[in-house]
Amino acid sequence: MPQRVFRLIVSKLAPSICKQDTQFRKTVPADIRVAAVLLRLAWGANYFNTAEQFGVGSSTIQEFFPEVIEEIVGVLGPDYLQWPRGEAMVKVTRKFERACRLPNIQGALDEMFVLVRAPANQADSYFNRKWYTSLVLQAIANTDGAFLDVSCGMPGSVHDRLVLRRSRFTEKVESGEVLVDPVIVINDNYRLRPYILTDSGYQLESWMMLPFHITPRSSEVQKLSNEKQIRGRIYVERAFGILKARWQILTVGISTSIDWAARVQASPGWHRREGSIPSLATG
Incomplete structure (x- = not known):
């Protein structure tokens, strides 16, 4: 995937998938969230193998994976999946x-x-x-x-x-x-x-x-x-x-x-x- 396309996707999804850091842990950046989801979709990788690629816990990826998918459907869908007119x-x-x-x-x-x-x-x-x-x-x-x-x-x-x-x-x-x-x-x-x-x-x-x-x-x-x-x-x-x-x-x-x-x-x-x-x- 060209970097410009990846950056465009991140920019569209970031407002809804970004989380605030807490005193207990630092949040995973939006670009890492999107990249991890795309890798799992493209390779068919499980959560553990995906986590290894990005240095985050598999439970963390399992937590944000459905959130990112939901935003892909909700945010990108209305723009990119349309019946032509x-x-x-x-x-x-x-x-x-x-x-x-x-x-x-x-x-x-x-x-x-x-x-x-x-x-x-x-x-x-x-x-x-x-x-x-x-x-x-x-x-x-x-x-x-x-x-x-x-x-x-x-x-x-x-x-x-x-x-x-x-x-x-x-x-x-x-x-x-x-x-x-x-x-x-x-x-x-x-x-x-x-x-x-x-x-x-x-x-x-x-x-x-x-x-x-x-x-x-x-x-x-x-x-x-x-x-x-x-x-x-x-x-x-x-x-x-x-x-x-x-x-x-x-x-x-x-x-x-x-x-x-x-x-x-x-x-x-x-x-x-x-x-x-x-x-x-x-x-």
Whole structure:
């Protein structure tokens, strides 16, 4: 991560994570707090190994880790994790159309599992179809690999369509906050509203496009449509790949409470590609 980006992050978080020295101990500076949290997220390191790198107690890092994560979500989130509007969204749809020859796409949606330590009394709810305990991270990405919307915290056993149904994004769609305009006219008179690409694991809605179920009787038009959709959905799959490569805690597993595991996944700076914004993903 470039030093200028790190300093920018520290400057934004410092007012809310700085503590006062006491007569019993000196507080850990804001830059050390941020650096320790970023190292743990990037390496997937435990508290003890992280503490060794900074010369502070592991219990101290365990104490401020959730505080810093909370501020990353609360302070950086509103600035850096936003649904594009106006000309910004026009650029998104144009890039999708160039990539897959389909008009008016505003994002591609997918999910990934994040390994977590499930509560002992609810472990069954967290076992996913791959037979390990996890939370579900749902995200919508553009062709640049930037995540435009993120929803996390549902147990791994919950089906894709139910995760989407219960997500804040669906609430936004139904309240008219997103996927409203522009409505374009194609084939002379068909009015096409904005939509997102998803895979066949979801239930069809008016604001999403799912692939056709291909059979021996399927038309060439249906097959071609599926090929185009694959070219669009690949961007969210790549975004997840970049996310896991940069922040190995998502692969190693989050050995903390379920509430904090969900907050870790929601850290907004993870969901941008290098160069798009000064974010935690840069570096």
